[in-house]
Amino acid sequence: MRISVLLGAAALGLATPAMAEQPLLPVTEGVSQVRHPDWAARATIYEVNIRQYTPEGTFRAFEKHLPRLRKMGVDVLWIMPVNPIAKKERKGSLGSYYAVSDYKAVNPEYGDMADFRHLVAAAHAQGFKVILDWVANHTGWDHVWVEQHPDWYKRNAQGELEGYHYTDLSDHHEEVWADVIGLDYSKPAVREGMIDAMRYWLKEADIDGFRCDVAWTLPVAFWDQARVELEQVKPVFMLAEADTPEMQARAFDMTYDWKLYHLLIDVARGKADATDLAKLYADPPRRYPQGAYRMTFTSNHDENSWNGTDRELYGDGADAMAVLAATLPGMPLVYSGQEDGLNKRLKFFDKDPIVWGKFDRVPFYARLLALKHGHPALESGMERGNLRLIETGNPKVFAFRRVKGKDRVTVAVNLSGAPARVTLRGIGAQSLKGWGWSITPGR
Template sequence: MSKPLLCLLAGLLVLLTSCNQNAAGIAAECGPDLPDAYTIRHPAWASNASIYEVNIRQYTPEGTFRAFEAHLPRLQQMGVGILWLMPVQPIGQFKRKGTLGSQYSIQNYRTVNAEFGTMADLRHLVDAAHQRGMHVILDWVANHTAWDSQLAKEHPDWFTKTKQGNFQPPVSDWQDVIDLDYSKPELRRYMTESMAFWLREAHFDGFRCDVAGLVPTDFWNDARQQLQQVKPVFMLAEWDELYPPAFLPKAAFDPNTKLLEKAFDMTYGLRLHTLLDSIAKGQKTTAHLDKYLADERRRYPAQVYLMNFTSSHDVNSWDGTEYERLGKNALPFAVLTALLPGMPMVYSGQEAALKKRLRFFDKDTIPWNDYPLQDFYTKLLQLKKTHPALRNGDPCSEFERLPVSSDLKTYAFVRRKDAAEVLVALNLDNKPHELMMRELEPGNFRELFTEQSIRLGATSKMLLTPHSYRVYERLPEQKRSWF
């Protein structure tokens, strides 16, 4: 073999080795490796997903799986990647609240609430979502059951008791449910087997786990391992490891809980949620967003998922709609939660600009009003789905805060990966602001909502009207032709 050919082969070998190292060791270029304590590997289909919470009861006049299924084409077009169904099991009768009761008061873990339809209807819904490229997770209530649940009748020893030996609610206000005792190995085995039942029988792809921090973490760690043997799952915990829930005494909150290491793909971004409420009330400023993001990065590696949202079933019913809480900044904050690092969540009815609190224990159908915000959320979620700089948990995606103004009611940032870039600018004030795009590399951009193209750079000025937002996608630079 000739010497030039040997050199060529040697060069190719070095190049291939370098490429392999880059592919296998992204963190070496983009940040620190994922710590050994983190064993969760997210399903590939979650990397560009947004999540949509489905309230079957209130979604349609019928309140059934079949009636909701007709909305799948619209949600697919909107860019939804994961559908989260609120609990689908029968609801307890004893001490029921309202006429229909709480969907979180489970009477039987392995059957379907007849009000919603049959197991065949549910399976048809999940399979239809799969056919459209969406995945579906089930809301799972592991911490408590209804008073008249099957488990309370057959296994009363699986519950915590008062000093008098009676069942007890886990929280004083939750009088329609009773607390389970996870010191019982038989309960742990039953609960894990019940979760696996829904993966097999209804083809779910994972679970959103109610008040996950009230259930021992080692149960979730073990359950995740066993569920993975059935199929790759996505697990969302209703919890924030650094933020005590309002219903729990602070002394009972354990900040050392590690749900995201071995059990869950994602937890709630509850601190961001409350921060947005505080900014809307004038109690905090956009400067606190920087501190929040810095705290998150110190706490978690970039590969961890946190869920960003402006509404949910709990928030809407008990705290108020986003229009009550966020006022004229409801849409700017929706843009923010969609495009900050994290996975955005949309609740049933937000695309209808829902301005009412849905009743929690009674029938209260969403007034859709021809979906006035369908296009708004479609543009956001489709951008999230397709843009390489917005991938979930990607350590190679950069976040840069732009110092556009000294004012504390504006906020601008860039999400960037290689040459792909998204620029977001918000004005949360009730007066206009002119932002100077300092530190922005010059280039051509297209605005997401107006589709207008513009040249922007470090000397550009952007006038934002009160309570407005702009989202720009950097366009590829056109190569000049000299011929």
């Protein structure tokens, strides 16, 4: 992705505007070998928490929301794990979605396989793609493989199974997941068994791909192999819960943009400003293959349950941060309930349904998602020359232009609660209310 940097040039060590026009290349040499599905370039993604979406917590109950989501502009449904949940060492009354007891079965709380097939078929008929949350790193303690293939699991020095020791790549904290046990990917049989289970869902339910939980914990070679073998069934879209560039060389279409997510929280809390956002793109911590997709977001199931609601994380700046997530390079994610101002942390191990109201934020998200659909400049793949940051003279106003061919979209966002007035090159004077923004297509 070539970036012409105009914002905060001196602070970034770029001596003059003339120097700033020189191309920066925060991408690796070469191009991603992943062939993205044709429909993905300007797609938007929505995470579905079946358990909490409705009082019933079933596939059939969620299915009634499909027309509303399609009208809002959602293209891809990421459905959280649908497998049965282990009972041994279960947390809470219902357990973690990510403590699977059978990779080839459906959680009966949600319905049965026929109900899931019906949901996927209904989604396809309305123009959605469906990707399934997949937990390849670990299983629950009473997964069917524990009896069938006890040698497939990691063991401690005493040869015993133990809770999975976990380091969170997004913020590097360490903990033990006592309700799950790790699989041993040094064994070819584990890799073959996992790919077989993933292939099952492509064939039996006609899903369109996978969101792969804690993908960075597994060997990249496994994911490379999985992509090749799954593509023999049908073209797939693969999202990794990871942010390492090597994941996107051959295996995954998209990874998480955690750096942007955490920076947006700091911006909303007054701990960072436009200079920091500019630096993220001018001097990125990692360089990704050209064509790689990043997923941009202000919430998801982990962030909502463990870190806070939009209001807790962003205060009055929630919508402004959502604008940035939707218009900066990447594919924007909306989490269940965000379109209605979800005002609580959903419980992770117990029933805690979303209380739907008047869907007050649907028009806001619909406008953002429509922009994505309507402008090649907002395509998700990282490309040289696509992002150009604009000097505003105010560290509390971040402005940039997305460019592809003749298409342009210029965005300016006020990063504070105080009104601001700026003049943008090629646009002119802009008056922005506190936490306000302007989006100017065509310029």
